[in-house]
Amino acid sequence: MTGYRSEDLGRDLEGLGEQARALGRREVSSRELVERTLRRIGETQSTLNAFRRVRAEAALEEADAADRRLAAGERAPLLGVPIAVKDDMDVAGEPTAFGCPGEFPVKKDDAEAVRRLRAAGAVIVGKTNTPELGQWPVTDGSAFGVTRNPWSPQHSPGGSSGGSAAAVAAGLVPAALASDGAGSIRIPAAWTHLVGIKPQRGRISTWPQREAFRGITCDGPLARTVGDAALLLHAASGSHAGDLHRPPAVDILAAAGHGPRRRLRIALSLRPAFAAVRHWLDPAVRAATVRMAERLEVLGHDVVEEDPRYGPIGLAFVPRSMAGVRDWAARVPDRTLLDPRTHANVRGGLLLGGAVQRAARAAEAPLRRRIGGMFWRFDAVLTPTTAVPPLRTGALAGLGSHETNSRMIVACPYAWPWNVLGWPAVSVPSGFTEAGLPLGVQLLGPANSEPLLISLAAQLEADQRWDELWPAGRPD
Numbered sequence: 001m002t003g004y005r006s007e008d009l010g011r012d013l014e015g016l017g018e019q020a021r022a023l024g025r026r027e028v029s030s031r032e033l034v035e036r037t038l039r040r041i042g043e044t045q046s047t048l049n050a051f052r053r054v055r056a057e058a059a060l061e062e063a064d065a066a067d068r069r070l071a072a073g074e075r076a077p078l079l080g081v082p083i084a085v086k087d088d089m090d091v092a093g094e095p096t097a098f099g100c101p102g103e104f105p106v107k108k109d110d111a112e113a114v115r116r117l118r119a120a121g122a123v124i125v126g127k128t129n130t131p132e133l134g135q136w137p138v139t140d141g142s143a144f145g146v147t148r149n150p151w152s153p154q155h156s157p158g159g160s161s162g163g164s165a166a167a168v169a170a171g172l173v174p175a176a177l178a179s180d181g182a183g184s185i186r187i188p189a190a191w192t193h194l195v196g197i198k199p200q201r202g203r204i205s206t207w208p209q210r211e212a213f214r215g216i217t218c219d220g221p222l223a224r225t226v227g228d229a230a231l232l233l234h235a236a237s238g239s240h241a242g243d244l245h246r247p248p249a250v251d252i253l254a255a256a257g258h259g260p261r262r263r264l265r266i267a268l269s270l271r272p273a274f275a276a277v278r279h280w281l282d283p284a285v286r287a288a289t290v291r292m293a294e295r296l297e298v299l300g301h302d303v304v305e306e307d308p309r310y311g312p313i314g315l316a317f318v319p320r321s322m323a324g325v326r327d328w329a330a331r332v333p334d335r336t337l338l339d340p341r342t343h344a345n346v347r348g349g350l351l352l353g354g355a356v357q358r359a360a361r362a363a364e365a366p367l368r369r370r371i372g373g374m375f376w377r378f379d380a381v382l383t384p385t386t387a388v389p390p391l392r393t394g395a396l397a398g399l400g401s402h403e404t405n406s407r408m409i410v411a412c413p414y415a416w417p418w419n420v421l422g423w424p425a426v427s428v429p430s431g432f433t434e435a436g437l438p439l440g441v442q443l444l445g446p447a448n449s450e451p452l453l454i455s456l457a458a459q460l461e462a463d464q465r466w467d468e469l470w471p472a473g474r475p476d
Contacts (some may be wrong), residue, residue, distance in 0.1 A: 014174060016078070016174040016175040016228035016232060017227055017228055017231055019082075020079070020080075020231070023070060023081065024079070026070060026071075029080070031060065031064055033080065033082055034062075034082045038059065038125065040170075041054055042054075048147065049144065050084075050129060050147055050166040050167040051128055051129065051167065052087045052129050052144055053091075053127040055093075055124060059125045062124070063082075066121060077234070078121045078235050079120070082123050082125045082173055083123065083176065084172070084173045084177070085177045086127065086163065086164050086179055089111045089113060089114055089127070089179075091110060091111075094107060096127075098132075100132050100332050101334075101337040101338075102337045103333060104332075111208065113177060116235060116237070117236055122235065128166075130159065130161060132338065133342060134184055137187045137412045138393070139158070139166075140156070149169075150170035151193065152435075154392055155393060156391050158187040161179060161180070165222050168223060169192035170471065175221055178220060178221070180196075180218055181218075181324065181419055182317075182321065182412075183415025183416055183419075186425060190430075190438065190440025191437075193429045193432075195221075195222070196229070196426070197220045197450070198415075199450055200447060200448050200450060202239065202243060202244070202422075203218065203233070203237050203450070204218065204219040205238060205243050206243070213325075213328075214324050214357070214361070215245070215364075216317065226256050226428075226457045226461050230255065230454055233252050233450075234252045237252070247447075252450055255454040255455040258455060259462070260456055260459060263301055263302065264301045264302070264379040265301070265302045266296055266301050266382055267303075267308075267381045268293045268306070268382050269305075269307045269383045270305075270383070270384065274310065274314060275314050275413055278410070280410060282388045284389060284439065285386065285387060285389065285439055286384070288441070289384045292430045292441045292460070293382055296460070303382070309371055311371075312363075313371075313417050315360065316361075318360075319353075320420075321345075322352055326353075329346045340401070345401070364420060364422075368447075380449070380453060382444075383414045383442055383444065385415065385430075385440035387410065387413055389435075390438070424449050426456075428442075428461070
């Protein structure tokens with residue numbers, strides 16, 4: 001084995017695919033990679049605060065086991081690579097607190113998505129921070145404090161997958177698995193200069209839940225490159241026999257290796273769905289989105305301004321979201337410790353149950369037909385991922401429920417409609433503000449369109465080369 005000394009591991013070993021290939025060639029050991037990851041986590045935990053749980057001893061044991069398998073000639077897509085997962089996913093031997101305070105029981109079994117990552121050979125180094133029950137687009141809470149953005153510690157990495165995003169953006173792990181119920185992968189991706197994929201509903205199993213948050217939440221990857229995000233998505237994808245949603249298989253890996261095979265027609269939309277609050281699009285976000293539209297035209301695609309016919313889609317989202325909060329809150333050992341805003345949303349879940357919940361679910365098919373009609377004329381939709389640059393840490397702290405909801409809808413109005421539809425979306429970096437804060441755009445498609453969206457994102461990546469930019473002060 002050639003081997004790197006741990007202190008000499010090169011910057012060419014930062015990516016998920018790069019690490020997997022180096023391990024396969026036996027140029028580095030899993031123990032070396034995991035030791036470096038644990039050191040980086042330890043050095044940044046007091047500042048970034050990306051992790052809720054760190055599996056140091058278990059991860060090193062798993063790394064040693066991976067090295068033995070590699071030495072025996074065994075190969076698997078992620079064999080020996082360190083990965084993080086969000087703390088709403090069960091990892092055997094760890095509690096799943098989902099951002100909540102209090103003592104939670106240790107889980108006996110892995111979630112299906114985690115089981116698939118392990119089957120691909122990944123070493124799970126820890127569970128990342130998320131706001132209480134994933135409700136807000138910032139990552140802070142009484143249970144763990146404030147998670148900060150590697151690009152600017154005064155700003156949030158977003159939420160609710162902010163811990164996963166901070167860990168990847170800072171180079172603590174090459175990629176992380178996260179979840180998205182209203183933009184919770186895409187918002188942090190935009191605010192930390194990452195690629196985030198919300199796949200088709202059911203692409204990654206949510207078992208032991210038949211579906212998550214009444215069907216609006218999907219699991220997906222956060223990574224620095226399209227190829228790494230596609231690799232993690234491929235490894236985690238697949239159904240469990242108990243899943244409610246089981247989409248047909250698609251070739252994700254092949255799509256990341258090339259741009260679209262044909263000229264695409266893309267709708268540029270700057271108007272979000274109606275959400276009973278005044279919409280305001282930050283000029284820097286608008287300019288970055290328009291610039292990306294212009295780059296798509298330079299790359300040979302037709303871009304036309306047109307908005308999806310969202311209609312009353314908010315009425316199909318709110319009851320399901322609040323019912324999901326109510327479902328999760330029922331599992332919390334000590335609900336007296338929960339945020340007052342969580343209690344308000346639990347009450348909303350009770351009020352909007354029954355017939356209202358059934359009507360919200362029944363509205364999904366008509367909404368798909370209404371919005372899906374545009375895909376007879378367009379291949380994809382381009383929108384801002386968020387309406388504003390990253391929020392400052394503490395921006396939503398201490399607010400009441402109504403004010404919190406209003407502010408987060410104003411900041412993040414573009415992502416949640418695709419959660420109602422269950423269709424794929426990919427957020428990619430779109431540049432920076434004058435102050436150096438990351439921005440993002442999202443590519444939206446119809447059912448099972450991950451290959452097209454991923455190939456389009458790969459083409460943009462080759463043009464923009466966003467993966468070459470890192471936040472200042474990242475760990476060595």
